[in-house]
Amino acid sequence: xxxxxxxxxxxxxxxxxxxxxxxxxxxxxxxxxxxxxxxxxxxxxxxxxxxxxxxxxxxxxxxxxxxxxxxxxxxxxxxxxxxxxxxxxxxxxxxxxxxxxxxxxxxxxxxxxxxxxxxxxxxxxxxxxxxxxxxxxxxxxxx
Amino acid sequence: xxxxxxxxxxxxxxxxxxxxxxxxxxxxxxxxxxxxxxxxxxxxxxxxxxxxxxxxxxxxxxxxxxxxxxxxxxxxxxxxxxxxxxxxxxxxxxxxxxxxxxxxxxxxxxxxxxxxxxxxxxxxxxxxxxxxxxxxxxxxxxxxxxxxxxxxxxxxxxxxxxxxxxxxxxxxxxxxxxxxxxxxxxxxxxxxxxxxxxxxxxxxxxxxxxxxxxxxxxxxxxxxxxxxxxxxxxxxxxxxxxxxxxxxxxxxxxxxxxxxxxxxxxxxxxxxxxxxxxxxxx
Numbered sequence: 001x002x003x004x005x006x007x008x009x010x011x012x013x014x015x016x017x018x019x020x021x022x023x024x025x026x027x028x029x030x031x032x033x034x035x036x037x038x039x040x041x042x043x044x045x046x047x048x049x050x051x052x053x054x055x056x057x058x059x060x061x062x063x064x065x066x067x068x069x070x071x072x073x074x075x076x077x078x079x080x081x082x083x084x085x086x087x088x089x090x091x092x093x094x095x096x097x098x099x100x101x102x103x104x105x106x107x108x109x110x111x112x113x114x115x116x117x118x119x120x121x122x123x124x125x126x127x128x129x130x131x132x133x134x135x136x137x138x139x140x141x142x143x
Numbered sequence: 144x145x146x147x148x149x150x151x152x153x154x155x156x157x158x159x160x161x162x163x164x165x166x167x168x169x170x171x172x173x174x175x176x177x178x179x180x181x182x183x184x185x186x187x188x189x190x191x192x193x194x195x196x197x198x199x200x201x202x203x204x205x206x207x208x209x210x211x212x213x214x215x216x217x218x219x220x221x222x223x224x225x226x227x228x229x230x231x232x233x234x235x236x237x238x239x240x241x242x243x244x245x246x247x248x249x250x251x252x253x254x255x256x257x258x259x260x261x262x263x264x265x266x267x268x269x270x271x272x273x274x275x276x277x278x279x280x281x282x283x284x285x286x287x288x289x290x291x292x293x294x295x296x297x298x299x300x301x302x303x304x305x306x307x308x309x310x311x312x313x314x315x316x317x318x319x320x321x322x323x324x325x326x327x328x329x330x331x332x333x334x335x336x337x338x339x340x341x342x343x344x345x346x347x348x349x350x351x352x353x354x355x356x357x358x359x360x361x362x363x364x365x366x367x368x369x370x371x372x373x374x375x376x377x378x379x380x381x382x383x384x385x386x387x388x389x390x391x392x393x394x395x396x397x398x399x400x401x402x403x404x405x406x407x408x409x410x411x412x413x414x415x416x417x418x419x420x421x422x423x424x425x
Contacts (some may be wrong), residue, residue, distance in 0.1 A: 028409060030356065030359075030360040031356070031359075031360075032356065032360075056318075058314075058317065058318045058320065059318065061314060061337075062311070062314035062315060062318065065307075065310060065311070065314065065336050065337060066336070066337065067174060067336075067337050067338055067339045067355055067356070068172065068173065068174070068317065068339055069173070069339040069340075069354065069355070069356060070355075070356055073356065
């Protein structure tokens with residue numbers, strides 16, 4: 001059957017392991033967003049590598065017992081953000097050219113953390129120079 | 144042809160009940176859930192679609208053809224809540240009869256399904272449990288390779304394990320994007336899991352036809368104390384409880400911001416159905 005072929009082909013890339021996606025029904029976060037976020041995380045941390053095949057939308061919907069539209073929406077968002085590419089008739093693959101997207105995503109993450117540090121500093125009277133000093137120290141320590 | 148089922152203004156009058164200009168569609172490659180309380184008109188709608196019952200008005204297209212076209216039945220798999228096979232039949236007898244009825248019969252696929260559903264080929268139907276009978280009906284419906292599967296209350300009265308297996312079979316069926324499923328149930332949790340779209344019928348009328356994710360991700364219930372008045376434009380349906388008022392809203396995050404003293408929760412399909420049936424519209 002069609003499904004088994006999809007999985008067999010996918011299995012060749014992944015040593016037979018299906019992709020790890022954990023859906024929470026009580027998190028209040030839309031399910032398509034959870035899928036999107038988890039695939040992004042796996043691309044960014046290298047669990048999924050460029051060129052690797054993702055399960056077809058329909059196969060993933062079946063695996064997770066979700067509606068196809070939900071998975072389709074997640075794949076559309078991932079495509080829009082440059083994380084995956086969909087070749088019609090062949091399926092979806094992790095995009096090769098996503099270094100810049102990854103960096104941007106990381107930058108947003110860093111911004112969030114720095115914003116929190118700035119808020120803490122401001123509300124507790126820690127001077128900015130002190131904070132930038134700490135940041136510089138941490139940054140250069142890693143070299 | 145983008146729609147597997149296209150129903151427009153379908154009407155049927157009975158003494159004391161009218162199915163009133165029912166319109167909805169089942170897009171190709173999708174699962175559409177059809178919900179409503181008992182007696183709302185779900186089974187009547189399905190029997191009219193199948194032309195088992197004569198309509199008084201409206202049009203029904205199945206797979207691009209008028210539903211009265213006899214050729215349509217070959218591409219259609221139908222499963223009802225009750226198993227219609229004679230009790231004395233074995234699954235192999237069922238095959239003998241049905242392979243003569245349908246122009247296409249995939250015996251290999253049929254026996255594959257029997258094996259997969261753990262149905263003994265040579266045991267009589269009367270020894271089967273309700274879940275096994277349902278799986279036999281589904282195996283028979285799939286064996287003539289339909290492109291559209293219509294199920295009327297197929298999961299009613301089955302335990303959660305078998306219902307889950309049936310959801311699996313339906314998701315398997317739509318792995319082919321030319322296939323679609325129209326699936327009536329009053330068990331909204333099954334539909335909540337796998338349906339792409341949801342159609343709610345109440346007292347013979349379609350209340351809404353909506354993408355399921357929109358219902359679950361955007362709709363919500365706003366619970367307010369006596370002090371908060373919600374403007375009529377901000378809600379769809381209202382329900383009074385002893386101590387508070389509850390409102391079904393189309394955009395729960397906007398409603399939560401506008402009425403900060405109220406609690407805005409996500410709504411399940413069951414909540415939404417109950418609101419429409421029990422509440423007063425704005």
